[in-house]
Amino acid sequence: MPNISTNFENRTIKYEDLLNDFKQLLKENSLKFTIQREVILETLYNSDEHLTPESLHHLIQERQPDLKTGIATVYRTLALLEESNMVTSLSFGAQGKKYELGAKEHHDHLICTRCGTITEFVDEEIEARQHIITDELGFKMSDHSMQIYGICKNCQNK
Amino acid sequence: MPNISTNFENRTIKYEDLLNDFKQLLKENSLKFTIQREVILETLYNSDEHLTPESLHHLIQERQPDLKTGIATVYRTLALLEESNMVTSLSFGAQGKKYELGAKEHHDHLICTRCGTITEFVDEEIEARQHIITDELGFKMSDHSMQIYGICKNCQNK
DNA sequence: GTCGCTGCAAAGTCTTTGCAGAGAG
DNA sequence: CTCTCTGCAAAGACTTTGCAGCGAC
Numbered sequence: 001m002p003n004i005s006t007n008f009e010n011r012t013i014k015y016e017d018l019l020n021d022f023k024q025l026l027k028e029n030s031l032k033f034t035i036q037r038e039v040i041l042e043t044l045y046n047s048d049e050h051l052t053p054e055s056l057h058h059l060i061q062e063r064q065p066d067l068k069t070g071i072a073t074v075y076r077t078l079a080l081l082e083e084s085n086m087v088t089s090l091s092f093g094a095q096g097k098k099y100e101l102g103a104k105e106h107h108d109h110l111i112c113t114r115c116g117t118i119t120e121f122v123d124e125e126i127e128a129r130q131h132i133i134t135d136e137l138g139f140k141m142s143d144h145s146m147q148i149y150g151i152c153k154n155c156q157n158k
Numbered sequence: 159m160p161n162i163s164t165n166f167e168n169r170t171i172k173y174e175d176l177l178n179d180f181k182q183l184l185k186e187n188s189l190k191f192t193i194q195r196e197v198i199l200e201t202l203y204n205s206d207e208h209l210t211p212e213s214l215h216h217l218i219q220e221r222q223p224d225l226k227t228g229i230a231t232v233y234r235t236l237a238l239l240e241e242s243n244m245v246t247s248l249s250f251g252a253q254g255k256k257y258e259l260g261a262k263e264h265h266d267h268l269i270c271t272r273c274g275t276i277t278e279f280v281d282e283e284i285e286a287r288q289h290i291i292t293d294e295l296g297f298k299m300s301d302h303s304m305q306i307y308g309i310c311k312n313c314q315n316k
Numbered sequence: 317g318t319c320g321c322t323g324c325a326a327a328g329t330c331t332t333t334g335c336a337g338a339g340a341g
Numbered sequence: 342c343t344c345t346c347t348g349c350a351a352a353g354a355c356t357t358t359g360c361a362g363c364g365a366c
Contacts, residue, residue: 032320032365053356070323075356110297123291129284130306137279138311139268146304148288153296190340190345211331228348233331321364328357338347 015045018101025084036069040077041086050090050098050118053078090118090145108145112152119152173203176259183242194227198235199244208248208256208276211236248276248303266303270310277310 013021022041026033043059044051051059057074060067078099081087089097090109098118108126110119126146134141171179180199184191201217202209209217215232218225236257239245247255248267256276266284268277284304292299 030320034321034365036322068323072324072357073322076321079357110292110295112297119295119297121291121295123287126284126287129281129287133279133281134268134306134308137268137277138314139270139277139306139308140314141306141308143308144304144306146302148292148297148299148302150292150297150299150301156296156298188345192340192346194347226348230332230349231347234346237332318366319364320366322362324360326357326359328355330353330355332351332353334351335349336347338345340345341343 015042018045022086025086031080035067036073037077037080039064039067039069040074041081044081044087044099044101050100052098056099085143088143088145090147109147110152111147111149112155117152117154173200176203180244183244189238193225194231195235195238197222197225197227198232199239202239202245202257202259208258210256214257243301246301246303248305267305268310269305269307270313275310275312 019038019041022037023033025031026037039060040056043056043063047056047059049055053071053074056078057069057071060069060074078087078089082089082099087099087101089099107120107122110121111117112119130141130144133139177196177199180195181191183189184195197218198214201214201221205214205217207213211229211232214236215227215229218227218232236245236247240247240257245257245259247257265278265280268279269275270277288299288302291297
């Protein structure tokens with residue numbers, strides 16, 4: 001039976017640990033731990049979605065209306081997190097970049113071109129295969145992403 | 159031995175045939191066959207690179223200085239071609255979208271994050287696996303793309 | 317206190333659109 | 342002839358940056 005999973009627990013780290021990693025990262029680079037940075041990290045952690053900078057900003061404004069977090073700070077923090085490999089971004093179609101926390105088990109994406117939903121999945125065989133390929137070609141893999149585009153089950157039934 | 163290939167002949171269609179397909183497509187949609195559209199298609203066909211709208215525009219200006227093709231037309235034509243699945247786009251990192259002719263054998267991409275080079279490869283096993291996965295999940299696949307990021311052999315040696 | 321961070325608004329990019337004249341069918 | 346295309350320039354969308362005051366350390 002194929003070893004495909006879409007219901008895996010992909011938050012492999014507790015928020016507390018993630019936060020400590022983040023603080024560590026900041027310290028190492030003489031950067032400051034601010035409430036805005038924490039809120040951004042926490043909102044990413046608590047979201048199961050792939051967020052655009054704008055949607056992340058909206059979420060934060062809803063949850064923390066008092067803290068007037070600027071969109072520029074969201075961009076700056078996402079860039080920081082991406083640079084440090086704590087989040088990864090995905091871009092496709094006309095829409096802009098979407099970000100997700102990297103502290104998840106690696107997974108690939110099924111993207112419905114009708115409704116835009118992104119479903120995550122993991123397939124051990126493909127993962128293994130990717131390593132074989134890069135070894136073979138002398139390529140030093142740092143990351144990879146796979147997207148399958150099409151129409152999801154839901155949309156097909158409509 | 160793994161069935162990996164990076165030296166496949168991926169231009170599976172003659173330009174003449176491609177052009178006819180394009181004309182056919184235009185006719186079906188009551189669109190007009192213009193010199194600009196032909197030049198764009200032809201430049202894409204003759205390029206082995208993944209082109210951004212801007213680089214494609216530059217190429218065209220070099221090759222056809224007399225024909226003052228506007229960047230807007232390049233965008234419009236790429237959108238048309240992408241919509242009709244004659245080209246596919248790839249976007250990654252900070253850089254914008256890159257386009258390539260879809261009339262190639264399907265392949266995946268190795269992207270060097272140091273020098274930006276994109277190497278194409280095909281792996282039968284992964285291809286097969288993707289079909290198994292989508293069938294399993296009731297997802298109707300229309301397209302897929304896989305990118306592996308890392309450092310290419312060349313850059314490792316520097 | 318120092319030095320990095322933040323929000324704001326302005327400046328950049330990249331992409332799309334409105335329009336009037338040009339050109340394909 | 343008609344109706345779509347095109348180039349241009351202006352508008353839009355998204356992202357980055359400069360700056361002065363704020364806040365972490």
